[in-house]
Amino acid sequence: QLQLQESGPGLVKPSETLSLTCTVSSGSISSTGYYWGWIRQPPGKGLEWMGSIYYSGTTYYNPSLKSRITISVDTSKNQFSLELRSVSAADTAVYVCGRSTGDGTAYFDYWGQGTLVTVSS
Amino acid sequence: QSVLTQPPSVSAAPGQKVTISCSGSSSDIGNCFVSWYQQLPGTAPKLLIYENNKRPSGIPDRFSGSKSGTSATLGITGLQTGDEAEYYCGTWDSSRTVYVFGTGTKVTVL
Numbered sequence: 680q681l682q683l684q685e686s687g688p689g690l691v692k693p694s695e696t697l698s699l700t701c702t703v704s705s706g707s708i709s710s711t712g713y714y715w716g717w718i719r720q721p722p723g724k725g726l727e728w729m730g731s732i733y734y735s736g737t738t739y740y741n742p743s744l745k746s747r748i749t750i751s752v753d754t755s756k757n758q759f760s761l762e763l764r765s766v767s768a769a770d771t772a773v774y775v776c777g778r779s780t781g782d783g784t785a786y787f788d789y790w791g792q793g794t795l796v797t798v799s800s
Numbered sequence: 801q802s803v804l805t806q807p808p809s810v811s812a813a814p815g816q817k818v819t820i821s822c823s824g825s826s827s828d829i830g831n832c833f834v835s836w837y838q839q840l841p842g843t844a845p846k847l848l849i850y851e852n853n854k855r856p857s858g859i860p861d862r863f864s865g866s867k868s869g870t871s872a873t874l875g876i877t878g879l880q881t882g883d884e885a886e887y888y889c890g891t892w893d894s895s896r897t898v899y900v901f902g903t904g905t906k907v908t909v910l
Contacts, residue, residue, distance in 0.1 A: 716899070718845075726837075726845065726888055728899040741898055775844050785892040785899055786835035786850040793844045 681706040683776050683791035691798050697763040701776030701791060708757045709734040714779045715759045716787065717750060719772040731779060732759055766798045803828060804889050804902035811908040816879050820905045822872040822889035828900055832892040834872040836865055839886045848887075849874065881909050
């Protein structure tokens with residue numbers, strides 16, 4: 680059973696960079712046909728897709744975050760990572776990593792448990 | 801910034817049926833498959849339905865999905881207290897190359 684686990688700081692100061700890593704176990708991040716994505720959920724609000732990456736490095740980003748986000752992959756470690764720059768209180772959310780299929784058929788079939796990141800000084 | 805619209809809440813008594821609508825546009829639901837997710841309180845979302853009407857292994861057939869034009873529907877029959885959760889639809893928006901989630905619907909078992 681594929682497992683995903685988020686890791687990273689739970690507290691980030693305003694204007695700094697939020698960095699999280701998702702470690703994939705019991706499966707390969709290099710599996711063809713699957714994308715690896717980040718989704719976030721502010722407290723009491725809905726889900727927002729942030730972006731996804733293919734093992735080859737191809738990325739798709741939410742236009743609302745495009746100037747601040749970078750998603751990268753490290754196939755040797757079976758991990759992918761999120762960087763969100765210049766954060767503010769509005770970026771306080773539970774961040775979840777997930778695996779999805781491709782484009783038009785896209786759905787997220789495996790999810791991490793999520794990690795709460797609070798932006799505060 | 802969801803572009804898929806869902807009713808905020810639906811409710812029914814145990815054993816009854818509820819349906820949740822998900823309304824989109826020609827560039828998202830109208831052009832791509834729809835999936836549905838269940839989010840129990842305090843947990844990560846879980847895939848319930850994919851490719852409009854398919855259920856992953858382990859999902860009971862009480863859950864069903866359908867799509868027509870630019871709208872999709874999730875049905876839950878034989879409602880149980882354990883079904884109380886937030887439900888989200890999701891799909892790919894081919895014109896903006898983004899994955900979009902619905903606004904979410906809270907299901908309450910009366």
